[in-house]
Structures are given as structure tokens and as C-alpha cells.
Amino acid sequence: MAKVLISDKLSDAAVQIFRDNGVEVDFQPDLGKDPVKLAEIIGNYDGLAIRSATKATAELIAKADNLKVIGRAGIGVDNVDIPAASAKGIVVMNTPFGNSITTAEHAIAMMFACARQIPEADASTRAGKWEKSKFMGAEITGKTLGVIGCGNIGSVVASRAIGLKMKVVAYDPFLSAERATEMGVEKIEEVDELLTRADFVTLHLPKTATTANLLNAERIAKMKKGARLINCARGGLVDEAAVAEALKSGHLAGAAFDVFAEEPAKDNVLFSAPNIVCTPHLGASTSEAQENVALQVAEQMSDYLTRGAISNALNAPSVTAEEAPVLKPWITVAEMLGGFAGQVTESAIKEIEIEYVGRVGQLNLKPLTAALTANLLKPLVGEGGVNMVSAPVVARERGIKIAETRKDEQGAYGTYMRLVVVTETQTRSVAGTIFSDGKPRFIQIKGIGLEAELQPAMLYTTNTDTPGYIGALGTTLGKLDVNIATFALGRAEKGGEAIAFLGIDGEIDKDTLARIEALPQVRQAKFLRF
Incomplete structure (x- = not known):
């Protein structure tokens, strides 16, 4: 037992x-x-x-x-x-x-408490002061709510806010225009634009390398004077010291935090700031x-x-014991392709098509598609917010269409997987297969052929095909103390668009990436983790 x-x-x-x-x-x-x-x-x-x-x-x-x-x-x-x-x-x-409903309801409750200064008014009344004129609040009706992160929880918050007769604007790179229309929200393309328009801003996204300190001092300064900020998502998404200063200066009229950079939060810079509501991570506490x-x-x-x-x-994939040995290497390919596309895609995804060519098309495709979709969504949703089982649901909630196509063996590799991602601005493709050594390989990116072995850390660049680029890139990486493990190249045509895909040792920080992007031949540079 x-x-x-x-x-x-x-x-x-x-x-x-x-x-x-x-x-x-x-x-x-x-x-x-x-x-x-x-x-x-x-x-x-x-x-x-x-x-x-x-x-x-x-x-x-x-x-x-x-x-x-x-x-x-x-x-x-x-x-x-x-x-x-x-x-x-x-x-x-x-x-x-x-706990999605519960967390969303807590965010709405915190918005009301912040708008009407309920905790401070309660404490004052209990102290026998009756300071009616001191606690001048703000109405919710007719105001604009900015939702940053419109996934499972954020979409519930948006729905509740619309019911309160608020106008809702949302920033979420994975939110399609069709899904936004269906929800009744206005999609905003940039965080900064949302901040300048919203009377209330609420966060509903995971903490990742991309979202950490998303609302820093510079961005908080761009918020409307008199706006209010609610964070019931994750600590570390906001510069707490900058929020405290904005509250003290009066730039922000109020704030409400259920999560903090360090928890338990027993000593925090926000605690001494005026017009703030703080709760001890109660989002899921019903x-x-x-x-x-x-x-x-x-x-x-x-x-x-x-x-x-x-x-x-x-x-772990949702597969039976009999299927596991056969599916395992192809699940790695699926995760590889989804992870690549998820990290390089910067605009809302409308649909994805997965082509299963040759023998792989005869397998159980459900775990392969789920593994690919999950890794495609993880850069924005976060590790804990999506997995192989929930990926189709999360994709559907975001209005992403998923199509599977089985094809007979074709091309030099015979059997492979190809992912086509359609966004609002472009169509991108990436393909991979299993070599005879049992290891996965990238074999095509954006229609350009190449052979690249999967590495834990990789540098991807698109560049113009001009003499001297390989040397310039290698020299730059050497000066930046970045060691190259593998190096793969491909080009569409002589003098046209080219790709470099490098396996590297260690990490590449933002400053190092900026130095690479500054090379005259480079059009795009991305540091990818697998």
C-alpha cells in the first residue's frame, strides 16, 4: 500500500x-x-x-x-x-x-479598500475620532482599471471590474485581439501606455526574469497622478521603495499589497507609507x-x-508506461521547439500549427502538443502557471488556436516536428528532430536550414549575411568572457538574412546582450534558456 x-x-x-x-x-x-x-x-x-x-x-x-x-x-x-x-x-x-476566483476577488476587495481608505477609517473610528472629512475616497464606477497580466486570474478580475461599470484596459503580450474583444477589454500594446491611462492598476502575472521589478521608479512616475496600485500576484514585481516614495509625495493616491518581495513581511518600507492597505498573502485564503x-x-x-x-x-508528461520510452525523446523536441518560440516571440500569439512529419506522426500526439504548448507559454505565464495538462486550457483562454498536422516522410530528415507560430505581426517557424545519437537537434528556423544541438544556455541572433560577422561576434563574446560551446549557422541566401545559434557556458546579462545587439550586422539577439 x-x-x-x-x-x-x-x-x-x-x-x-x-x-x-x-x-x-x-x-x-x-x-x-x-x-x-x-x-x-x-x-x-x-x-x-x-x-x-x-x-x-x-x-x-x-x-x-x-x-x-x-x-x-x-x-x-x-x-x-x-x-x-x-x-x-x-x-x-x-x-x-x-484558487483563481478567490485571488481575483481579493484583488477587487483590495481595490475597494484602497479607494475608500477602509482600514484607516476603521482604525480611526474605533479610536473614537470620527474623522469623516479626513477619509475622502474615490468612486470605482466609470474609472479605468489597468490589468497587467490577463490570464486565468487577471481575466476574472477584468470580468468583475466590467460588472462594476469600470473601463478595463489590459496589457498581456499573449492576449490576442480576438480574446480581448470577447472579454470586453481594450488591449494595450505597451505597459507604459497602460500606466498613463489607468486610474487603478492591478498586477496578475508571475515573477520571472522578465517581470521582476516590472514597475520600477521610472514606470511608477509614468502612472497618472492620483492613481492607485494593487498587487495580489507576486512579491518582487514592484519596486516597493519607489511605491512608498510615490505615496509620500502624493503622486500615488493609494496602494494595496497582498504580496511582498520578502515574506513573511514583518519589516517593510511600505508599512510606514500613507494610504496603503497591506494583507499577509491572503489571495487564496478562503x-x-x-x-x-x-x-x-x-x-x-x-x-x-x-x-x-x-x-x-x-x-512529467501525461503518458502511459508503455508509451513513455518511445515518446520521451520527442517530448524533449517538443519542449525545445516550444521553449525557443516562447522566448523569442514578443507579440500576441493568434495561432500555432504543429506539423508531425514521418514516424513521429504515428505516435500519441496529445502529450507532444501539450509539452510544446506548455513551454511556449511558460516565459509569460510562469513555471507554476502552466504545465502539460493545463496548457491547452491556458491557450484556449488566451484565444490561441492550436492545429495539428500529420504528414508523410519528406525532406532530408524524413521524420521531424515543425512549429509555426502566427502572431499579430509575423509568422515564425522552427523545426527539430532526433539524430541517430538520440539527441535532439534544431534543423530549421524561420525557413533557414541549420543543425544546432540543444544546450542549456544559447545565444540566438538574426543578422545580415556579410563578411566578418562570425569574427566580430566571436571577438565580442571573447571580450565579454562568454565561452562558446557550439556554433551553428544558416542563411536564406547570399547577402540576405542569416541566423547564428550558439551554445554557451553560463548566462548573458542585459548589458552583455546590449553589446551584442550593437554589432552593425545584428537585427535581433536573444539569450535563451532550456
């Missing part, structure tokens, strides 16, 4: 689901707060069910000799070392949709949401431990 440890607080109903499915349960809801004791006993269990208190670190996972699955009741998996779990063959699951995610994670883990079914897995 499989044995699961529940180290955080889950409902009795969730515990019973495990038992009803023939899974033995050890319910110790406070154990997650004692990492030493948890590490001592973790080797006895097949499954670990957690919320946010338990930290599934690499050190803990190293001691989990029998662990097969970690289930996170909730969407965020910041407390799970997914690479460490993957290396040990442990499936990591989350429940991406269980009895309904907590119950939903607890029941969902119990069902998912039970299905995996008793029947081998995988759902909402962040690091």
Missing part, C-alpha cells in the same frame, strides 16, 4: 480521499514547520502532500529515497525544488485552477479555495500512486 505524508494543513475530506483510494495517510499538519524532523522521516513515504509551509528543498529531496510524487495544494511551487525532484524521478503536481485545492491534490496524488495516471504535473 502506498503511503503519503501530509505535512501541512489539509482538510479532513482530503485525508479521507486518500484512504478511500487505498492510500495510507500520515497526517502531521505542523511537521512542515520542523524541517529537521521532516528530513528524518521523509524516506518512509511514497508521496508528500503540502501547502506553502513545507519547503521541499534539494536537501530534503535527497533524503526522500522512496518518494514518487509531491503534491502542492495551490498553484505556487516556489517552495519545491523542481529540478532536484526531476533529477530523482519525483513527479511534482500542483492545482493551478483551484475556506472554499483551500478546500478545493486540498481535494484536488488528494485526487491527483491518489490517481498517480494507485493507477499511474499523471495530471497537472509540472515536470
Whole structure:
């Protein structure tokens, strides 16, 4: 009988689901707060069910000799070392949709509290002051709400705001014009434009390398004077010191934060600022949401431990044991193609077409398409916000059409996968296959043939085909102390558009990338992670 440890607080109903499915349960809801004791006993269990208190670190996972699955009741998996779990063959699951409504409602509540200064007015009234003239609020009706990140939660916020008779403008590079029209929101192409127009700004996007410190001092200065800012998404999306200064100067009329750069937030620069509402990361804290995610994670883990079914897995494909050996290398190709396109695409995606050519077209395409779509969406949605199971749903919510095409063997490679991405501004394609050594290769980008082996860190440039470019690029990278591991080239025609795709050691920061982009032949340069 499989044995699961529940180290955080889950409902009795969730515990019973495990038992009803023939899974033995050890319910110790406070154990997650004692990492030493948890590490001592973790080797006895097949499954670990957690919320946010338990930290599934690499050190803990190293001691989990029998662990097969970690289930996170909730969407965020910041407390799970997914690479460490993957290396040990442990499936990591989350429940991406269980608390969307609750988080969206909290953002709306925070907007009202901020607009009407409810917490301060409450404290003043309780103190017997009756300062009616001090707390002059602002109406919500007729105001413009700027939603930054219009995915699962942001779209719910937009819907509620429209019901409140607000005008909603939204910035989300993955939001198509058709989906925006369907939702009744106006799509904005640039964050800065949204900031200059919105009376209220609310954030609903993950924290990634792209979104970290998205609203810095410069951007906060571009917000309308008297605007109000709400963050119920992730700490670190906003420069908190800059917000505090904007509140003190009166540039911002108010702010409401449920998340902070460092949590627990017991000493934060925002706490001393005027006209701010702060809550201790309560976005998902309703009895309904907590119950939903607890029941969902119990069902998912039970299905995996008793029947081998995988759902909402962040690091494993949803495939049967028989299919896995055949599908595994092609899933890597799918992730490679989706990861490439997701990192280089900068405008809203309208549709994608995946061509399965040759033998790969005879396989179960669902996990391949899901793996590709998930990696395509991850740069904007975030690691925890999309996985192989949720990818089709997330794509549909964003108005992205997905088409699959099977074709007979053709071309020099016989069997391969090709992804075509159609955005509002361009059509881009990338293709890949498996070589005889079992390793995936890029074989075509934007219709230009090349052979590039997949590396964890890669530099991609499009450039004009002129003499001296390879030398200039290599010299520049050498001066910047960037070591080249692999180097692949391709061109459309002599003197026309060309591509360079390099495997490199280490990272490339923004300043280094800017130096590369400054080369006269370069049209575009991207640092990609795989």
C-alpha cells in the first residue's frame, strides 16, 4: 500500500480521499514547520502532500529515497525544488485552477479598500475620532482599471471590474485581439501606455526574469497622478521603495499589497507609507479555495500512486508506461521547439500549427502538443502557471488556436516536428528532430536550414549575411568572457538574412546582450534558456 505524508494543513475530506483510494495517510499538519524532523522521516513515504509551509528543498529531496510524487495544494511551487525532484524521478503536481476566483476577488476587495481608505477609517473610528472629512475616497464606477497580466486570474478580475461599470484596459503580450474583444477589454500594446491611462492598476502575472521589478521608479512616475496600485500576484514585481516614495509625495493616491518581495513581511518600507492597505498573502485564503485545492491534490496524488495516471504535473508528461520510452525523446523536441518560440516571440500569439512529419506522426500526439504548448507559454505565464495538462486550457483562454498536422516522410530528415507560430505581426517557424545519437537537434528556423544541438544556455541572433560577422561576434563574446560551446549557422541566401545559434557556458546579462545587439550586422539577439 502506498503511503503519503501530509505535512501541512489539509482538510479532513482530503485525508479521507486518500484512504478511500487505498492510500495510507500520515497526517502531521505542523511537521512542515520542523524541517529537521521532516528530513528524518521523509524516506518512509511514497508521496508528500503540502501547502506553502513545507519547503521541499534539494536537501530534503535527497533524503526522500522512496518518494514518487509531491503534491502542492495551490498553484505556487516556489517552495519545491523542481529540478532536484526531476533529477530523482519525483513527479511534482500542483492545482493551478483551484484558487483563481478567490485571488481575483481579493484583488477587487483590495481595490475597494484602497479607494475608500477602509482600514484607516476603521482604525480611526474605533479610536473614537470620527474623522469623516479626513477619509475622502474615490468612486470605482466609470474609472479605468489597468490589468497587467490577463490570464486565468487577471481575466476574472477584468470580468468583475466590467460588472462594476469600470473601463478595463489590459496589457498581456499573449492576449490576442480576438480574446480581448470577447472579454470586453481594450488591449494595450505597451505597459507604459497602460500606466498613463489607468486610474487603478492591478498586477496578475508571475515573477520571472522578465517581470521582476516590472514597475520600477521610472514606470511608477509614468502612472497618472492620483492613481492607485494593487498587487495580489507576486512579491518582487514592484519596486516597493519607489511605491512608498510615490505615496509620500502624493503622486500615488493609494496602494494595496497582498504580496511582498520578502515574506513573511514583518519589516517593510511600505508599512510606514500613507494610504496603503497591506494583507499577509491572503489571495487564496478562503475556506472554499483551500478546500478545493486540498481535494484536488488528494485526487491527483491518489490517481498517480494507485493507477499511474499523471495530471497537472509540472515536470512529467501525461503518458502511459508503455508509451513513455518511445515518446520521451520527442517530448524533449517538443519542449525545445516550444521553449525557443516562447522566448523569442514578443507579440500576441493568434495561432500555432504543429506539423508531425514521418514516424513521429504515428505516435500519441496529445502529450507532444501539450509539452510544446506548455513551454511556449511558460516565459509569460510562469513555471507554476502552466504545465502539460493545463496548457491547452491556458491557450484556449488566451484565444490561441492550436492545429495539428500529420504528414508523410519528406525532406532530408524524413521524420521531424515543425512549429509555426502566427502572431499579430509575423509568422515564425522552427523545426527539430532526433539524430541517430538520440539527441535532439534544431534543423530549421524561420525557413533557414541549420543543425544546432540543444544546450542549456544559447545565444540566438538574426543578422545580415556579410563578411566578418562570425569574427566580430566571436571577438565580442571573447571580450565579454562568454565561452562558446557550439556554433551553428544558416542563411536564406547570399547577402540576405542569416541566423547564428550558439551554445554557451553560463548566462548573458542585459548589458552583455546590449553589446551584442550593437554589432552593425545584428537585427535581433536573444539569450535563451532550456
